Amino acid sequence: MKPGAGIALAVFLGLLAGAERLASSALPTAPRAEFAARNPYRFRSWPEYTRLSRPRTNEARIVWISNSQAYAGELPANRIYTDRLERALTDARAGGYQRVDVLNWSFDGVTSIELTLMAARLRQAEPELVVAAIGVADFSSFNLDRRLSGVRTDLPRLVSHPAVWRALPPSFKKRHVNIEDWLTYAASDRVALLRFRDYMWSWLDHRWSGLQMGFYAPAINYHPWRLDRVQRRANLGGPPWRERRPFQVDYTPAARELLAEFLDVFQAIPARAHLVIMTPRFLEEWDPLLAMDRAFQRDLSDLLAERGLLFWDDSQLFGREAFHDGLHFNPDAHRAYTERLMREIPALLPSAPGKQAS
Amino acid sequence: MWFHTYTYALFLPIVLALYTALSPGGRRLMLLGASYLFYCWALPWYGLLLVASTLLDYNMGLLMERTHRAGLRRVWLGLSLVGNLGILAAFKYADFFASNAVALTRLFGAEAHWEPLGFILPAGISFYTFQTISYSFQVYRRQYPAEKDLVTFALYVSFFPQLVAGPIERATHLMPQLKSLAAPRLDDIRAGLCRILIGLFRKLVIADRMDIVADGVFGNPDACSAGVAWLGAFSFYAQIYFDFAGYADIAIGSARLFGVRLLENFRRPAMGVNITDWWNRWHMTLTGWFRDYLFNSLGGFKHGQARAVLNAVIVLFLCGLWHGAAWNYIFWGLWNAFLLVTYYALRAGLKRFGHFRRASARLTIGAIGANLFVNVLIAIGAVIFRSPDLATLGAMLRALAGLNGASGFPPYLWGYVAILAAWYLVEFAQEHARLNERAAALPAWLRAAGWALLAVAVTLLAVNLQTPYLYFQF
Incomplete structure (x- = not known):
């Protein structure tokens, strides 16, 4: 190679490396999940967010996988029910723990793909309690044809991590992952x-x-x-x-497959307790979503019974006044829902070492 | 497999590494295998058509070579044409012609019915059938001897860089290169990679970005003011150019990695100063194909100007049809034929106003004006090309004329006007100020810095869309 060519190659590679370094330092760092009520970047910059340190002795961890209801992007983070719950559980010393972290792994527009990926990621964690608070809109039939590149977060980067890949069922991989998507996310995960x-x-x-x-x-x-x-x-x-x-929501009988698949991965999370909640909503009798919501409710109930998982059907917990659009809580409803959770969640937490549950 | 994918980014270096490691014979066989893998990536049965087309023309070529009887040679050529065009007709045109025939029959009160065949159009079928037809013509005309080696011939038909969207090669140009595949040279690799980078920029940064406006305007022309509609028309013109030229860049760059030089497909079309000049700059390998195998076969310029114009009209009509089995493509071909006829009719008069055949010959206000005017006419053609039905075409023409009542031009759209202006200015500088030669004279390190910045620009400015290449559908 001529010296001039060598210098040119060095300049080329050096500038690319410099740009990569600049980009890396310019990307904001997401707050650690333990200290944030929700991820402001909706799982972007997630290595910090999902690198779960083991809780200290006398600390318990609840991971809350959910949708826009728990993300509550329209509200200040400290008014979301998961954050209120965390404070209430800690104040009450629930389970005898000095501190209870409620990690809010929720965001708006979540799909069955992302829910399943989060559950697969949690295969490497051992929370005291893992909660899936889900609704019909999260399991639309559109997702049957959706490839990884069709989701709106960068959570699919997780598929390029061997441990997550292994935790995903073959049916999920066959339906959603092709080589191009895998390569795309593997590249964006590293560059x-x-x-x-x-x-x-x-x-x-x-x-x-x-x-x-x-x-x-x-x-x-x-x-x-x-x-x-x-x-x-x-x-x-x-x-x-x-x-x-x-x-748009489109829950058809075929979408039951997505739900079953998610629940299988969810059940395999090595948590000490699992809970599935059908999220509260208010639907008018004339709303076309109602029929789909009921079908989802039936499917969820059946599938959970088959798996022996704990299920709370909170779908009809509140009336119209609790919502600003039938699906998302008003601020007061976040408080009310926290109270409802506080009545039963402490009992689900295993006792802290050497303590009796409160 | 698409060029602008990570799959291709993985595929290409693997093929290049294997190519480097193999002997010349092994290289041909490996490239053939790689080309079929590339082509069959989405739908494996596509490969069967490629095999059929290859075997047909390989054998017809040998038969034409062996006989000295002109009549028999014509028969073999005819069989090649019937076979290739038959495949094209069955997969691309059958439903279109049959459904139109049924509609016409019903117009006269007769009962008719056609159950659409519903074939999925195999990617690149129009390109490789034209390339094999070109081979048959060249063997028939004794311009090139029939290829005896099936592997070489099969590679000529299927060479992956240019398989699905050209450039449409000639046996005289490509075959000798495929017969003597040499080990990769550093200069070729550098030039190839740079060309690929340019292609990615054109596709991902410009073409896909122009698609945002083109798609929006053509999707809802009634909501657009005249200014926005004109921007939509020019955006689609730019989109199809940068999409296709970007594809050609990556094709040419990829082939160059293996030491193969493909034909150029575009030469600064925005600098066209009249309709024939524009066509000599646009999709040049297709234009050349139509000129050599259709226009000249119809008599070309041999029988006077009127006959030549008629021949050109026929060619442009069929060129429109080549692009797709739909009326918009036919109308687009006819629009170009109209422009051509008008140009020939007015040519003598236009010359008095400084309208020269080549702007580079003499740069005048008249030549620049003619150049801009030609681009406006081409943009109107782009509207016809892009409109899927007469309703959309009507709505677009109303919007272009400012007749639909919509007003306004959102400030951000000036960004698109700037992109279009930059396109024009860069091609202007390339044409008249020898921009490329000046860039090539810069020190190597400075050019390397430029390529690095271009790579970063592709990464940061690429549009968040997954838009396939437009010419894959033709």
Whole structure:
């Protein structure tokens, strides 16, 4: 190789390495799950979030896998029921523990794919209690045809981790994972520059509203980053052709397969106790979602009975006044739901070493 | 397999490593295997058609070579054409022609019915059938001897970099290269990788970005003001150019890694100063194919200007049909034929206004104006090409004329205007200021820095869409 070519190659590789280093340092660090009421980046920057340290003696851990109801993006984090529950359990010294962590692994728009991935990830953790608070919208039939690249978080990066891959059932891999997706997520898991792109466009969009949808992701097929500290400079407008699509749920008998698959992986989490909750909602009699919701309720009840898992059907716990849209709680309902959970969750926690459950 | 995927990013170095390790004979066989793997990645049965087309033309070539009787040679050529075009007709056109025939029959009150065959169009079928037809013509015309080695011939038909969307090669150009596959050279690898990077930038950063506007405008033209509609038209023109040129870049770059040089497919089409000049810059291997095997076969320029124009109209009609079995493609072909006829009719008069055949010959305001005007006409053609039905076409034309009542131009869309302007200015600089030559004269380290920045730009600016190559569907 000529010396000039060698220098050119060194310059090329050096600049790429520099860009990778810059991207890596520019990506924000997610708070550790133990200290955050929810992941502000919806599982982005998740290595910090999911690298679960073992709780200290006299500390218990509850992992809460759920959807937009527990993510509650519209509320300050300390008003979400999971955060309230954590404080209430700790104050009550539930199970005799000095501290009870409720790790809120929830985000809006969650799909069966992400729920199953989270459950597979938890195969490596040993929480005292693992809770799946789920609803019909999380198991839409669309997900039967959805590939990993169709989900809106970067949780699919987990498939490139051998332990998670092993924990996923073959049917899941066959349905959702192809070589291209696997390679895509394996690359983005290891190269910060690839992850930085999403972050950069979200950052730009916070500054100049409209940039992201206008130039990067017209049909937002992922969650933009939530960057509360970035100041808005201007609104660049939206496209005149945009049509808002209504919220769609499609639970068919075939979707039962997705539910069964998730519950299998969920059951295999080496937690000391498992609980499945059908999340509260309020649906009018005329709402077409109601029939699907009832079918989901039946399927969930049957599948849990087959597996012998503990099930709370909270679907009809509250009336219309508890919700701002039939699915998501008003602030007061978060408080009320915490009280409902506090009545029964402490009994599910195994006793701390050498203590009697309170 | 698509070029802009991680699968291809894994596939290509593996094939290159195997290629480097093997003997010349082994290289051909390995490339053939790799090409079939590449082609059959999505649907394995696609490969059967490729095998059928290969065997047909291999044997017809040998038969044409062996006989000196002109009549018999014509028969073998005819069989090759019937076989290749028959495959194309069955998979691409049968449903279209049959359903239109049924509609026409019903128009006259007769009862008719056609159950659509519903074949999935095999990727790249229009490209490789044209390439094999080109081979048959070249053997028939004694421009190239029939290939005796089946592996070499099969590789000529299926060479993966150019298999699914061209460039449409000629036996005289590609076959000798495939017969003497040499070990990769560092210069070829460097040039190939740089070309691939340019292709990725064109596809992922520009073409896919223009798709955002084109898709939005064509999806709801009634909501668009005239300004937005024109932007949509130019965005689609840019999209299809950068998508296809980006594909060609990656094809040419990938082939270069193996020391194979493919034909160029585009030469700065935005610089076209008249319709024939534009066509000489756009999809050049297809244009050349139609010129050599259809236009010239119809008599070309031999029988006067009127006949030449008629021949050109026929060619452009069939060129439209080649793009797809749908009326929009036919109308697009006819639109180009109309432009061509008009151009020939007005050519003498236009010259008085400084409208030259080549802008580079003399850069004048008139030439630049003609250049911009040609691009407007091509953008109107792009509207016809992109409109899936007459309703959309009508709505787009109303929007372009400012007749649908919509108003406004959201500020962010100026970003797209800037991209289009940058496209024009870069091609202008390449055409008139020897931009490429000047860049090539820079020190190696500076060029390397430029390539690194381009790689980072591709990573950061790529659009979050999974858009397939547009020309895969043709």
